[in-house]
Amino acid sequence: MRRYTNRFINEHNLISGRVLSAIVVLPLSLTIAACSQPNATTADSKPATEPTTATQKTALVEQPQAGIIPVSAHSDTQSTILRNVSATVYKDANCGCCKEWVGHAEDNGLSAAVHDVADVSLFKDRYGVPQQMRSCHTTVTTDGFVFEGHVPAKYMAQFLKNPPSDAIGLAVPGMPVGSPGMEYQDKFMPYKVMQLNKDGSTAIYATIDSPQQQI
Structure with a gap:
């Protein structure tokens, strides 16, 4: 009986030793395996693109933006044919083409005081603009001459240089496409x-038959 008991104890100690060794070795092997894996954090933290060099930054700054024209490029199209003329423009506050015409006149030297009014027809009545001659805005010079609608600066200057004795001004009835302030793509409508x-x-x-006649 004692022999069997000793044998049991020896086998038990042997098994316990193996289990203890496995418990110690297993964490160690896991640690070694973990350390041997690629550093995922380091790999993923690499930027998707390489940093821009100083040379590349300079190239980006110096490259012109397509479609943008320097303001100075338009200076050659401006004139001073109305430089000694001052006028008041009566228009509706929401009239976009009126603003465009004022820009056209100012580019040609006109000194304009723009008044947004609730009822433009009151000023057309005051200054004697016939119903069939009316347009969107009315311009009155300090000399009392009336220019109704999208009259080209060229003809305003021509009229003011030598006003006909029986005339009070000029008018472009309606809003002809292609007249100053009414530009739309390359379209043009002949007008008078x-x-x-x-x-x-x-x-x-x-009689204006082409855009060139307005210049």
Whole structure:
């Protein structure tokens, strides 16, 4: 009996030793395995693109933006044919083409005071603009001459240089496409600049058949 008991104890001690060894070795092997894996954090933290060098930054700054024209490039298209003329422009606050026409006139030297009014027709009545000659805005110079609608600066200057004795001003009835302030793509609608007379009559002052005639 004692022999069997000793044998059991020896086998038990042997098994316990093996289990203890396995318990010690297993964490160690896991640690070694973990350390041998690639550093995922380091690999993933690498930037997707390489940093921009100083040379590349300079190239990016110096490259011109497509479609942007320097303001100075437009200076050659401006003139001073209305440089000694001051006028008041009466228009609706929401009229975009009126603003464009004012820009056209100012680019040609006009000194304009713009008034947004609730009822433009009141000023057309005041300054004697016939119903069939009316447009979106009314311009009155300090000399009392009336320019109704999208009259080209060229013809304003021509009229003011030598005003007809029976005239009060000029008008472009309606809003012809392609007239100053009414530019739309490359479209152009021939139109007439009308002379407004003191007696309420009208006459053709100029016939505009092409955009070039407005310049």
